[in-house]
Amino acid sequence: MYNISNCFLSDNSSVISTADVVVFHHHELRTGRSSLPLRLHRTASQHWVWLSLEPPIHNGNLARYNGLFNWTMSYRRDADIFIPYGKTIPWGGYTPVVAPQNRSCLVSWVVSMNRSKQVRTGVYQSLKKHVPIEVYGRWNKRPLSDKNLLPTIARCHFYLALENSRSTDYISEKLWRNAFQAGVVPVVLGPNRPTYEALAPPGSFIHVDDFNSTAELAAYIENLSSDRKAYEVYFKWHRTHSIKTYTDWRERLCQICVNYNRLATHKVYYDLDKWVNS
Known part of the structure; x- marks a missing residue:
């Protein structure tokens, strides 16, 4: 649909253990509509992405996520994957x-x-x-x-x-x-x-x-x-x-594939709140 190759998206939670990247939308985590699969086996090569399009005031306490996420996905230009609401x-x-x-x-x-x-x-x-x-x-x-x-x-x-x-x-x-x-x-x-x-x-x-x-x-x-x-x-x-x-979540999420080869392999956010509120 968007001329982005080598990208396969699935919202089927049963394939989490075999995924290269798992994306968690913070709004769903904060409201309890979804949760982190901490009991499932996570391979050393699997990367987790913290995704939010909301300003910090709506995020609540992020301390519980320290050390879990490798990449951020946000409207911020310094996010690992930059996904603005629009662009020039x-x-x-x-x-x-x-x-x-x-x-x-x-x-x-x-x-x-x-x-x-x-x-x-x-x-x-x-x-x-x-x-x-x-x-x-x-x-x-x-x-x-x-x-x-x-x-x-x-x-x-x-x-x-x-x-x-x-x-x-x-x-x-x-x-x-x-x-x-x-x-x-x-x-x-x-x-x-x-x-x-x-x-x-x-x-x-x-x-x-x-x-x-x-x-x-x-x-x-x-x-x-x-x-x-x-x-x-x-x-x-x-x-x-x-x-x-940008209005289609599929196009936004596929930006991970567009940027995948340049993303830091061993990055971990040990203080997610500090980055979000900086």
Whole structure:
């Protein structure tokens, strides 16, 4: 399906003892939906992978896993197997810069779970005092189906791609799918600007940290929405780059095979928590 050869995936636990690599998704371990097969024989050549696409705040206590895992698989660039939510692809084609017109709203935000202590909550509460924000999602009982998600966001000039945690390299589908695939300008909150500049298309986003206050950010957004030429600058990246999103777990997992020959053979994470929270 993805032009990745020499890769065989199985979710049949009966073949664990003969596998070259066994992958454990941390969410299932943490919630008890799966467990480590510590009583089964594990060959010296078998490698275990700790997989997580969640920021550290959701991981809980990792001390119990010390000395068990050989490789990490994560959105972090320093993971053994790097699996981002999306990536920027340079290309030599040419696409005219056409920012959609006749937007019916200024800013939108889709959020399922929101907690008062999150930084993004403070940004939203403050920003909404200055500009209108259309909020969707389970949080305010206005859920959107997959079919309606992108068309709804596309009605707006800007999208609040605010991450629930400010963690190393954590840039989720809020940017790659919700904003970029909907064709709107993302207002981002997450890692610092250099991280976004390294991963996102050039000149494609507005970073909350660039402003001294949300009032200043709001004024910039309003001015930009009424200045078509200035607004179109945020779409110039379409001339030189495209984006790819990762949604199929099979494609993600097969990245192990793509990277297998360069991975450290004798590596062990004796302090997994230290790496995750670094």
